[in-house]
Amino acid sequence: MDSDHQKNFLEEIIESDLASGRVKSVVTRFPPEPNGYLHIGHAKSICLNFGLAEKYGGKTNIRFDDTNPTKEDEEYVDSIKEDVKWLGFKWANEFYASDYFDQLYEWAKELIKKGFAYVDDQSQEEIHKGRGTINEPGKESPYRNRSVEENLLLFEEMKEGKYKEGEKVLRAKIDMSSPNMLFRDPLMYRINYTPHHRTGTKWCIYPMYDYAHGESDSIEGITHSICTLEFDVHRPLYNWFIEHLGIFHSHQYEFARLNLTYTLMSKRKLRELVQEKYVSGWDDPRMPTICGIRRKGYTPESIRMFAEKVGVAKRDNIIDISLLEWCVREDLNARSNRYMAVLDPLRVVITNWEEGHGEIFEGPLNPADKEGAKRNVPFSGVIYIDRADFMEEPPKKYFRLKPGGEVRLKYAYIIKCNEVIKDHDGNVIELHCTYDPSSKPGAGEWRSVKGTIHWVSVADCKPVEVRLFDTLFSEPNMDSIPEDKDYKDYLNPESLVVSHAYAEPALLEDKSGIAVQFERVGYFYRDLKAEQEEASDGGNVVGGPVFNRTATLRDNFKAGKK
Numbered sequence: 001m002d003s004d005h006q007k008n009f010l011e012e013i014i015e016s017d018l019a020s021g022r023v024k025s026v027v028t029r030f031p032p033e034p035n036g037y038l039h040i041g042h043a044k045s046i047c048l049n050f051g052l053a054e055k056y057g058g059k060t061n062i063r064f065d066d067t068n069p070t071k072e073d074e075e076y077v078d079s080i081k082e083d084v085k086w087l088g089f090k091w092a093n094e095f096y097a098s099d100y101f102d103q104l105y106e107w108a109k110e111l112i113k114k115g116f117a118y119v120d121d122q123s124q125e126e127i128h129k130g131r132g133t134i135n136e137p138g139k140e141s142p143y144r145n146r147s148v149e150e151n152l153l154l155f156e157e158m159k160e161g162k163y164k165e166g167e168k169v170l171r172a173k174i175d176m177s178s179p180n181m182l183f184r185d186p187l188m189y190r191i192n193y194t195p196h197h198r199t200g201t202k203w204c205i206y207p208m209y210d211y212a213h214g215e216s217d218s219i220e221g222i223t224h225s226i227c228t229l230e231f232d233v234h235r236p237l238y239n240w241f242i243e244h245l246g247i248f249h250s251h252q253y254e255f256a257r258l259n260l261t262y263t264l265m266s267k268r269k270l271r272e273l274v275q276e277k278y279v280s281g282w283d284d285p286r287m288p289t290i291c292g293i294r295r296k297g298y299t300p301e302s303i304r305m306f307a308e309k310v311g312v313a314k315r316d317n318i319i320d321i322s323l324l325e326w327c328v329r330e331d332l333n334a335r336s337n338r339y340m341a342v343l344d345p346l347r348v349v350i351t352n353w354e355e356g357h358g359e360i361f362e363g364p365l366n367p368a369d370k371e372g373a374k375r376n377v378p379f380s381g382v383i384y385i386d387r388a389d390f391m392e393e394p395p396k397k398y399f400r401l402k403p404g405g406e407v408r409l410k411y412a413y414i415i416k417c418n419e420v421i422k423d424h425d426g427n428v429i430e431l432h433c434t435y436d437p438s439s440k441p442g443a444g445e446w447r448s449v450k451g452t453i454h455w456v457s458v459a460d461c462k463p464v465e466v467r468l469f470d471t472l473f474s475e476p477n478m479d480s481i482p483e484d485k486d487y488k489d490y491l492n493p494e495s496l497v498v499s500h501a502y503a504e505p506a507l508l509e510d511k512s513g514i515a516v517q518f519e520r521v522g523y524f525y526r527d528l529k530a531e532q533e534e535a536s537d538g539g540n541v542v543g544g545p546v547f548n549r550t551a552t553l554r555d556n557f558k559a560g561k562k
């Protein structure tokens, strides 16, 4: 870790715990519920949990918090593991809360025996009402003072499937007038007959989060159980269960969850976007999911860099999405291969070029690597340049192509614009230029002109489809949307623009496996899945290979400002 890294509060806690001997070595866990795909907020939590253990020579478990069979599925387990691996982390153990169902059941009986838990026959609604409010104490359930024997029998019958869903629950017996609402006899177990993705129909009672989570941490010997801020009110209950069972005491610490502008992190809403087909899937490149961001061309390095820069806050805040973009540019700028592609083509005919003649220029794959590999860039007498690189009536200090002006074609000759060809409506459709043979790179003295533009040779270029992504939502702070408004009304109608471009042929031979830079345009990542989908859709890929725009080159984020 860099020396100017200021210790965050978790690092300080860990260092003091190690120094005082409270813990011998650090054990953390990442505990996703397998009910959806991971998003960039989870990536933050992964980087934090694995990062802390790595830094202090400890270890991290992955634990699937699979205590609700209604919402969970194996598909999600697989995707979560894939995403954690992709981010570059290795877990010490792969555990499931469901591995602990027997132990949790035994401990629940122990709490019943100690008089700390009871079976309640009230309906969900009655229980809810009986809780009271912040200003009003709750009411004790009429079933609260059942004998230990009766509770043990009823709890066993719940387990054996004698009761319907909702007919009975197990509650901890704490304090119905506690100012902490979670202490007002919280639920420990509920009945659910949905088969579980791992335990099948063995169980029909399932532990609630507050009971299962701390006990799972304890079983695994988790020393620092890190979760998001909204769980701070749960901490006393987390401790209560551990202390009343007298088991290994894990400690819970809370940090602010990651929020990003122009997107949202609620799994429920992300699932809705997928199910109602507002996006093409969990891995739609506009989604804040790890698989979506990956498909867009983000690298694991850029996400880890982002997590580091965001830091660990104790107060909720919202991070500007441009910081994430800044990180991917930073990483790709250093190591991506360069190619030229023209997104909005304007045809240029070089009138003094010998017809049928072709030349090959050389361009570095990565300019930062002077000794590095080169690519061949074919040139001929008809090329495309980008429309944005020509202006008929330019302002002063316009250094790209203009009538009578000169410009350098990257890696190739200087050309001069002599004639502008238009259609009947006055639209520019072609430029006639001449090239300067003496301006050939490597031949004689280098003549410089103010502007250099990218181009492709019409005879050699390849058509590609480019998918230009913008933010998924048009509202920066999606948490600020009033309750009575539908968040889907804020979807950005221009979040995806499909365009057709021409690229130099070497692009299609790229073997780097990461996003490439289209010079002067942005970073793009090939989408083989989209190509397969198009192929199976229409039988042939009309637009050619598909490239997703990872990020533009423009950077409106000031590094260091954060």
Ligand code: ATP
Binding pocket: 030, 031, 032, 033, 034, 035, 040, 041, 042, 044, 045, 226, 227, 228, 256, 257, 258, 259, 265, 267, 268
């Ligand atoms: P759910 O709404 O389904 O509970 P969740 O986002 O809390 O969703 P979990 O699978 O329970 O999802 O989360 C796994 C871990 O990731 C938890 O420790 C949680 O605190 C953390 N986490 C989830 N969202 C964020 C976020 N936006 N920023 C940081 N950490 C997060």
Ligand code: MG
Binding pocket: 033
């Ligand atoms: Mg959760």
